[in-house]
Amino acid sequence: MTADLPPPYTALTRHPMMARTSHDEAARFNFLTHFNRYLSGTIGKGNTLAYAKRAMPAFRAEHGREPTDRHEVRDAMNRDPWHRTWSALKRNSMEMRQQNGRQTVLRQLDDLDARAQRYNAASGQLELDPAVDQPWYQRAIDIHCQPGGYHSVERAGDVVAGANYDIGIFATTGGALGGLNDGGGQAVVEWAQRERPEWQPKRILDIGATVGHNAVPIAQAYPDAEVVAIDTAGASLRYGAARAAAMGVTNIRFVQASGEDLSRWDDGHFDWVQTTMFLHELSAKALPRLLAEANRVLAPGGLILHIEQPQYSDDMPLFEQFMRDWDAFNNNEPFWTAMHAQDLKQVMAEAGFPRDSQFTVGVRAVVDPAIFPPSPDDAEEDFGRAAVWNAYGAWKPAVWAMAA
Amino acid sequence: MDETEPLDWVALSGKRAKGRRPEFFEDPALDRLYSVVFALAGEVSVLRERLDTVERLLERNGSVNRADIEAYEPDRQAGEERGLATRAYLARIMRGFQQEVEAMEADDPPIGELVEKLGRE
Numbered sequence: 001m002t003a004d005l006p007p008p009y010t011a012l013t014r015h016p017m018m019a020r021t022s023h024d025e026a027a028r029f030n031f032l033t034h035f036n037r038y039l040s041g042t043i044g045k046g047n048t049l050a051y052a053k054r055a056m057p058a059f060r061a062e063h064g065r066e067p068t069d070r071h072e073v074r075d076a077m078n079r080d081p082w083h084r085t086w087s088a089l090k091r092n093s094m095e096m097r098q099q100n101g102r103q104t105v106l107r108q109l110d111d112l113d114a115r116a117q118r119y120n121a122a123s124g125q126l127e128l129d130p131a132v133d134q135p136w137y138q139r140a141i142d143i144h145c146q147p148g149g150y151h152s153v154e155r156a157g158d159v160v161a162g163a164n165y166d167i168g169i170f171a172t173t174g175g176a177l178g179g180l181n182d183g184g185g186q187a188v189v190e191w192a193q194r195e196r197p198e199w200q201p202k203r204i205l206d207i208g209a210t211v212g213h214n215a216v217p218i219a220q221a222y223p224d225a226e227v228v229a230i231d232t233a234g235a236s237l238r239y240g241a242a243r244a245a246a247m248g249v250t251n252i253r254f255v256q257a258s259g260e261d262l263s264r265w266d267d268g269h270f271d272w273v274q275t276t277m278f279l280h281e282l283s284a285k286a287l288p289r290l291l292a293e294a295n296r297v298l299a300p301g302g303l304i305l306h307i308e309q310p311q312y313s314d315d316m317p318l319f320e321q322f323m324r325d326w327d328a329f330n331n332n333e334p335f336w337t338a339m340h341a342q343d344l345k346q347v348m349a350e351a352g353f354p355r356d357s358q359f360t361v362g363v364r365a366v367v368d369p370a371i372f373p374p375s376p377d378d379a380e381e382d383f384g385r386a387a388v389w390n391a392y393g394a395w396k397p398a399v400w401a402m403a404a
Numbered sequence: 405m406d407e408t409e410p411l412d413w414v415a416l417s418g419k420r421a422k423g424r425r426p427e428f429f430e431d432p433a434l435d436r437l438y439s440v441v442f443a444l445a446g447e448v449s450v451l452r453e454r455l456d457t458v459e460r461l462l463e464r465n466g467s468v469n470r471a472d473i474e475a476y477e478p479d480r481q482a483g484e485e486r487g488l489a490t491r492a493y494l495a496r497i498m499r500g501f502q503q504e505v506e507a508m509e510a511d512d513p514p515i516g517e518l519v520e521k522l523g524r525e
């Protein structure tokens with residue numbers, strides 16, 4: 001009975017850099033956590049029913065055939081009153097999450113900025129580079145309805161973007177990422193340690209690290225390694241570096257740089273290149289460029305690993321593809337749909353990772369089960385937001401094949 | 405902006421996200437109304453949670469002050485009780501939506517058909 005109740009916000013591990021929530025601010029996140037679970041759980045099947053009973057028959061009557069791709073499904077469903085209602089609810093939930101988080105952070109910004117500045121000045125773990133541009137695909141729209149995106153500056157040197165990201169992700173994921181929102185990174189670590197128990201990577205690059213939710217657990221698991229977490233968004237890095245320092249994690253640096261241009265690192269510099277829930281926020285041209293750069297800086301024998309939601313394939317029902325696309329059209333994730341339709345293995349191969357060096361593996365957020373109930377299982381999966389992912393990876397061949 | 409001037413955090417927090425918002429309903433007033441109703445639904449939930457905190461503090465201490473309310477964190481059991489209450493609250497306010505889903509599943513004929521049938525048979 002209680003197994004599917006999300007934990008209260010106060011169950012999160014409040015690290016010293018985290019924005020402090022008043023009683024009511026925490027309660028707002030509690031409401032949203034429940035609300036999101038209600039939308040995907042209790043009434044989530046309304047979309048399936050509306051499609052089967054109304055939208056699909058109407059499409060068939062009009063066209064004399066079934067829809068052939070997810071976009072036709074979307075056109076049909078966008079006319080359905082239930083789907084519109086459900087989408088309106090979901091969109092509002094995203095917007096409320098943003099406003100609630102921003103109120104919390106902005107009202108205490110003086111304190112947060114000062115704390116971040118202290119941590120960053122003392123730790124030396126932050127390296128900003130004002131010459132790094134925000135890529136156009138980050139500026140064109142505010143991704144997942146986060147006002148100002150990952151990079152906006154409310155005033156010089158502020159940490160609003162990162163601080164708000166850190167407190168609100170609990171609500172949008174229904175508490176499924178664990179006490180430090182690092183369930184994904186912990187899953188990666190668990191996988192790597194099982195897969196190669198002896199492996200001790202020395203240099204690790206995390207591209208698009210945001211505030212380091214999933215880079216920090218890697219640094220913690222490999223204390224002898226040096227982790228470089230890069231992002232284009234200074235506003236997120238400032239917070240992320242301070243958060244890591246506040247948590248006492250010293251073997252990670254937050255560096256402002258674009259994954260499309262890793263020229264400051266030599267060929268083969270890193271033993272491991274990681275991206276987590278990142279590739280879907282690029283663009284069609286940026287993705288291959290970035291993967292080619294990742295390949296270049298990865299040492300022979302090294303690991304590249306991308307955590308994403310599963311790619312669409314012919315095996316995936318069109319309705320599921322359509323539902324997974326919801327964020328692209330309703331929650332400002334414009335690359336989501338094109339990215340998930342790509343044959344990532346082919347894209348990886350073209351970036352220099354031979355197909356026989358590639359693998360995919362399913363991973364599930366690793367969280368403390370005593371506090372956090374497991375992510376809803378596949379049956380009621382929250383199309384695209386569940387803490388269940390695919391890892392697309394490759395071990396870069398140690399010896400180059402002649403024909404390569 | 406002048407660094408020493410305090411930010412207007414209330415105004416800033418409502419900033420809109422760049423990107424055109426989908427219109428979910430034919431009448432834009434409905435879109436606005438949904439935003440209001442669910443923000444209020446959230447606030448009612450918050451009020452109820454706060455009251456629960458006050459009750460628990462009174463029960464434990466016999467008195468209550470604002471600092472204690474702000475510092476209150478439910479233990480495991482209280483967290484579950486409050487979570488269950490929130491779930492029950494949501495079930496009450498969302499009944500219309502939930503029953504619409506049930507109705508899609510059931511496919512009942514219009515009541516008029518039954519009225520007619522019972523008048524006949």
Ligand SMILES: C[S@@+](CC[C@H](N)C(=O)[O-])C[C@H]1O[C@@H](n2cnc3c(N)ncnc32)[C@H](O)[C@@H]1O
Nearest residue numbers: 150208209210213214231232233258259276277
């Ligand atoms: C969804 S977030 C990634 C989440 C993060 N990896 C984690 O595990 O929590 C996407 C991030 O990618 C960053 N980003 C976008 N384009 C980039 C690029 N070309 N190079 C580096 N970072 C980029 C954004 O600023 C944003 O912080």
